[in-house]
Amino acid sequence: MDPFYRIENIEIFKKWVYYQVLNDSRLTLEEYDSRTYKIFYKDKVARFVVWPIGIVEEAVTQGEELLFYLHYQFYNFHFATDLFYRMVEKLTEENEEKKSILLCCTGGMTTGYFAEKMNKYCQLNKIPYDIKATAAYHLNQIYKDYDLILIAPQLRYKVVTLSQELKPTVVECIDPTTFATYDCDALLGQIENFYKNKETL
Template sequence: MDPFYRTENIEIFRKWVYFQVMNDPRLTLEEYDSRTYKIYYQKRVARFVIWPIGIVEEAVTEGEELLFYLHYQFYNFCFATDLFHRMIQKLTEVHEEKKSILLCCSGGMTTGYFAEKMNKYCQLNKLPYTIQAAPAYHLQDVYQKFDLILVAPQLRYKAAELMQQLQPVTVKCIEPTTFATYDCQALLDQIEDFYKNEEKV
């Protein structure tokens, strides 16, 4: 791109960004210096900088945590506006509160391993679940911290009794094949079915 046209396009882009933010009632804009905008949304801050050499820098932080970072050479308006929209999506994305699920078996060993696998699976897939494990004899001390308790197949005979004792927390049984194979997707399907039904009530 011709340097003159690039300079003109960068200036148009800077003004476009300014009006995009000013026209979004969710956002607050601060002109930090001649090349930097700070854009605020709830507890997050986006930093948008156009350096004199035509490099655009975009970052989103929440406290000390860096959530998004890009820097790129400005080539054309279309490319730059697309990347700006991606930064704003990250800035304004909704936080889902994590839901707490407890896996329970006789001694807590097998469910402890399954819970560890499930947490890794949830992290990789960015799912809003925290999975813990506990032995059956410890349930009375911890059950109130959870939305859902899933008991291992060997405790199926106690499920009805636990449902009564641990109200209002829901108690369900894990399918034997799911439990025996540590099938994270099958267990996730069971968890998500529970929460979908909860939303309908």
């Protein structure tokens, strides 16, 4: 593209972005400086920058976390608008509320390690579960904060009693092999089956 026309097209693109954001009632626009727009949606912020050399930079953050980042050379309007829409999609994407699951064993140490592994697994796979662990003697004080309590195999004999005591929270036992091998995939399957069954009730 001829440098003159590229500069003209970039200016048109910047104006187009400005009016796109202005006409979207969900978004708030702030002109940060001559080359930068900040676009706000709830607790997320997008930064849209057009550098003099024709590089466009797009980023979306939520607090300290970077959710989206792109930088590209402006070549044509169609390509640039498509990438802008992708940024806006990420900016306005609703965070799914995390579901709370509690793992429980006699002293809380083994399930504490499993919970740590599960949280890393969920984070990597963008699964909205928050897994915590506790010792059996602490259950009565905290069970109301959880949808599901999964107890270690060595406490299997307590499932019926705990199910009665901790209503309406559901109590299930973790499969011995799943527990012994810290199988995150298998435990996730058990958790997902619980939520599927809950939805069908």
